[in-house]
Amino acid sequence: MLRSLRFLLVTFMPTLLSRWRKGPRRPSWSFMFEWMIAFLRRDWDETAQWPLVRQREGTAARPYPAPHLKKVTVRDEVIGGVPVRRFIPPNPGKARVLFFHGGSYIYGSTKHSHAELCAHLAVASSLEVVGVEYRLAPEHPWPAQLEDAKAVCESLSGPLVLAGDSAGGHLAVKTADGLTRKPVGLVLLSPWVDFEMPGASFQSNDDSDFGTRAVLARQAQAVVGSRPLAELALSQVNLGSLPPTFVCVGTAEIPRDDILGFVERLRAAKVELTLHVAEDMPHNATLFEAYHPNAKAAFDATVRFIRDVATPR
Numbered sequence: 358m359l360r361s362l363r364f365l366l367v368t369f370m371p372t373l374l375s376r377w378r379k380g381p382r383r384p385s386w387s388f389m390f391e392w393m394i395a396f397l398r399r400d401w402d403e404t405a406q407w408p409l410v411r412q413r414e415g416t417a418a419r420p421y422p423a424p425h426l427k428k429v430t431v432r433d434e435v436i437g438g439v440p441v442r443r444f445i446p447p448n449p450g451k452a453r454v455l456f457f458h459g460g461s462y463i464y465g466s467t468k469h470s471h472a473e474l475c476a477h478l479a480v481a482s483s484l485e486v487v488g489v490e491y492r493l494a495p496e497h498p499w500p501a502q503l504e505d506a507k508a509v510c511e512s513l514s515g516p517l518v519l520a521g522d523s524a525g526g527h528l529a530v531k532t533a534d535g536l537t538r539k540p541v542g543l544v545l546l547s548p549w550v551d552f553e554m555p556g557a558s559f560q561s562n563d564d565s566d567f568g569t570r571a572v573l574a575r576q577a578q579a580v581v582g583s584r585p586l587a588e589l590a591l592s593q594v595n596l597g598s599l600p601p602t603f604v605c606v607g608t609a610e611i612p613r614d615d616i617l618g619f620v621e622r623l624r625a626a627k628v629e630l631t632l633h634v635a636e637d638m639p640h641n642a643t644l645f646e647a648y649h650p651n652a653k654a655a656f657d658a659t660v661r662f663i664r665d666v667a668t669p670r
Contacts, residue, residue, distance in 0.1 A: 459523030
């Protein structure tokens with residue numbers, strides 16, 4: 358808590374002075390929103406020096422808002438040998454959303470960092486959301502995460518929507534490829550689509566997002582261990598076999614160009630595609646839906662897609 362208060366103080370004046378001299382960093386950003394992104398970037402830069410396990414512990418210890426968690430039933434179970442957290446809204450439909458959390462495959466969990474997002478998706482879609490607690494790197498390098506994800510998928514019956522943010526979006530695509538039972542939809546929220554990160558937006562959007570390419574490159578190496586980064590490439594996926602797919606990308610996020618390049622490959626593969634471009638939004642716009650109208654629009658578009666593919670045709 359004291360650390361968070363320190364970050365709030367040390368980012369307040371620089372944000373205020375920057376807006377006074379240059380105006381808002383992005384046209385639609387309020388002072389409060391810009392201050393929030395500055396806070397998150399300061400946190401990212403400081404924790405980047407920590408050992409990976411300490412980064413994970415720090416992420417777990419942060420306070421997270423949880424208004425929608427009160428509206429669902431939460432159950433911790435083991436499915437297919439993998440721990441999961443189930444978010445069950447009142448009177449859920451027959452389909453389920455299988456959610457893979459982000460966090461560079463290093464940290465994150467549907468028990469803390471992504472609990473509220475999962476609960477909100479469950480409430481808004483009226484579908485159960487099953488959060489997969491897949492094994493984390495570097496203790497468990499790739500493909501442990503893929504093995505866990507597929508084990509859960511193969512153990513569940515009924516229609517499934519596979520969803521994930523950032524690294525979780527990457528995992529959703531990899532999991533969908535080659536499944537015996539095809540998912541009814543795929544939801545990719547700012548997916549980490551290329552672990553070599555060639556896109557120019559990693560530089561051009563560096564001042565408007567809260568992550569950095571240098572740190573992500575170190576994390577990517579920790580994920581693959583002794584394997585080549587190319588093993589995680591989505592170019593190995595049979596894109597033409599993917600179900601209807603929703604992609605959300607923020608114009609202010611650093612992986613924007615990589616994501617848009619992947620969108621073009623999906624189009625070339627004739628995937629039934631829904632693209633939502635979140636104007637002025639940093640990485641993972643849906644996490645900010647309570648703080649910016651463009652982020653709320655991204656969350657609402659996500660829910661509309663889930664409802665649409667989960668409804669029997």
